[in-house]
Amino acid sequence: MEALIGAAWIGVLLQAGGEGVPLGPRAVNVRNGAFYESVRPFRKLLRDARYGEPVTVTGVLGSFSRVLLNDGTEAYIATSALVPREKFRPEAADEAEMGKIRAQGYEAGRFDPETEKKYKAQKGPALEAAYREVDALEARALVRDRAGLERALVEFRRAGRLGEFGPAGAGIP
Amino acid sequence: MPRILFPLLLLGAAACARPRLTESQEYYVGRGVAANAIAENPLVSNADLERYVAQVGYTIALESDRPETFKGYSFGVLRSDSINAFAAPGGFVFVTTGALRAMRNEDELAGVLAHEIAHVNLRHPEEAANRASAKAGALDLLGGVAKLVVAIAYRDDPDRRETMTKLVEAFGKVLDDLAQEVVNGYGRESELEADRMAVDLLTRPGVGYDPGALKDFVLRLPPKDRGHWATHPTLEGRARNIEEEIRRRGIRAEIDPVRTRRFLEATAALRR
Numbered sequence: 001m002e003a004l005i006g007a008a009w010i011g012v013l014l015q016a017g018g019e020g021v022p023l024g025p026r027a028v029n030v031r032n033g034a035f036y037e038s039v040r041p042f043r044k045l046l047r048d049a050r051y052g053e054p055v056t057v058t059g060v061l062g063s064f065s066r067v068l069l070n071d072g073t074e075a076y077i078a079t080s081a082l083v084p085r086e087k088f089r090p091e092a093a094d095e096a097e098m099g100k101i102r103a104q105g106y107e108a109g110r111f112d113p114e115t116e117k118k119y120k121a122q123k124g125p126a127l128e129a130a131y132r133e134v135d136a137l138e139a140r141a142l143v144r145d146r147a148g149l150e151r152a153l154v155e156f157r158r159a160g161r162l163g164e165f166g167p168a169g170a171g172i173p
Numbered sequence: 174m175p176r177i178l179f180p181l182l183l184l185g186a187a188a189c190a191r192p193r194l195t196e197s198q199e200y201y202v203g204r205g206v207a208a209n210a211i212a213e214n215p216l217v218s219n220a221d222l223e224r225y226v227a228q229v230g231y232t233i234a235l236e237s238d239r240p241e242t243f244k245g246y247s248f249g250v251l252r253s254d255s256i257n258a259f260a261a262p263g264g265f266v267f268v269t270t271g272a273l274r275a276m277r278n279e280d281e282l283a284g285v286l287a288h289e290i291a292h293v294n295l296r297h298p299e300e301a302a303n304r305a306s307a308k309a310g311a312l313d314l315l316g317g318v319a320k321l322v323v324a325i326a327y328r329d330d331p332d333r334r335e336t337m338t339k340l341v342e343a344f345g346k347v348l349d350d351l352a353q354e355v356v357n358g359y360g361r362e363s364e365l366e367a368d369r370m371a372v373d374l375l376t377r378p379g380v381g382y383d384p385g386a387l388k389d390f391v392l393r394l395p396p397k398d399r400g401h402w403a404t405h406p407t408l409e410g411r412a413r414n415i416e417e418e419i420r421r422r423g424i425r426a427e428i429d430p431v432r433t434r435r436f437l438e439a440t441a442a443l444r445r
Contacts (some may be wrong), residue, residue, distance in 0.1 A: 163378065
């Protein structure tokens with residue numbers, strides 16, 4: 001059964017790769033992203049993906065790309081997390097990073113920390129307080145610790161009889 | 174004209190043909206929408222409830238076609254009696270305490286979150302942000318700023334200061350326009366599309382919720398809250414659309430009572 005499911009997914013992968021799906025050099029364009037050892041039928045985390053990290057796409061499996069990492073490891077990452085390497089432009093995540101990026105002579109005011117800072121100042125203390133709430137919400141977002149999130153979700157699915165622990169996934173490891 | 178300039182100009186023209194916000198710009202617009210929503214209805218300070226809602230949300234989001242956004246999904250609970258949920262650009266997803274009180278089980282919560290995650294997958298908040306940006310002239314300004322970066326060294330330049338002031342004004346206009354659309358819905362066809370995708374997301378192998386629960390919840394919305402869904406199709410229309418999608422996919426799913434129990438435990442504080 002497992003072998004059959006594996007073969008079916010490899011079939012999907014090869015088919016997708018053979019139909020003009022963009023393969024080749026890409027860069028990770030998200031923060032808090034992750035590489036997986038496998039994604040079908042169920043995800044298995046490999047490690048966190050670094051923002052800007054170069055990869056080479058060798059195939060596509062549904063919404064994931066099969067990639068080669070710099071050290072030769074094969075992994076999967078969400079296709080939506082990648083951009084063609086030549087199109088990758090570092091964008092600041094916060095004010096501290098803004099300075100670093102500027103020091104490289106890149107990037108000026110866009111919808112970024114600088115615009116946000118001026119917008120907050122213009123709107124006054126109530127909105128500044130609300131922005132602090134957004135910061136706090138993001139800081140405690142479970143996705144900040146991907147390994148911890150994946151572990152918690154396995155337990156959550158097990159307790160709720162979902163995914164691999166539900167009727168549809170019964171018997172699939 | 175030097176030969177190299179012509180292809181460069183062509184490339185530039187192609188890039189300018191359809192300006193769009195980048196992932197990071199969308200994220201900053203999303204933060205603005207989230208901050209404005211929180212300024213109106215504060216976040217509930219109940220870590221267990223927020224964690225529970227987030228776990229339901231991530232169960233679906235990480236199995237979706239867009240598991241990653243610029244900084245990942247964030248899930249929050251807003252203190253409001255209004256029955257509502259919405260997604261802002263960048264993957265900020267909110268549900269109100271009123272909506273949680275109106276739900277009967279985890280599968281209904283999953284249905285509502287799947288609908289919002291479907292909007293993110295279908296890029297409805299981002300399209301709305303792009304529309305609002307175009308309307309406010311912000312995309313032209315972004316282009317203008319980019320040109321300034323190329324043309325002049327980055328310093329305290331008066332031209333740049335003026336552009337920056339306009340950009341901040343445009344940012345405010347974008348958020349004002351967008352907040353309305355995000356909270357009230359993206360239009361009838363987009364809402365139906367999000368419901369159909371929600372059925373798909375809920376029943377993926379790594380998920381496994383009963384999509385019929387979304388239909389049950391939609392049909393139970395009280396009349397006073399139907400006005401809030403003015404940009405949504407009629408609730409009966411939504412229910413039919415969900416039912417047809419379930420039938421078309423041949424889905425047979427059930428609500429497991431263990432999930433209902435943990436939903437009632439997690440939301441107990443809201444029902445006291």
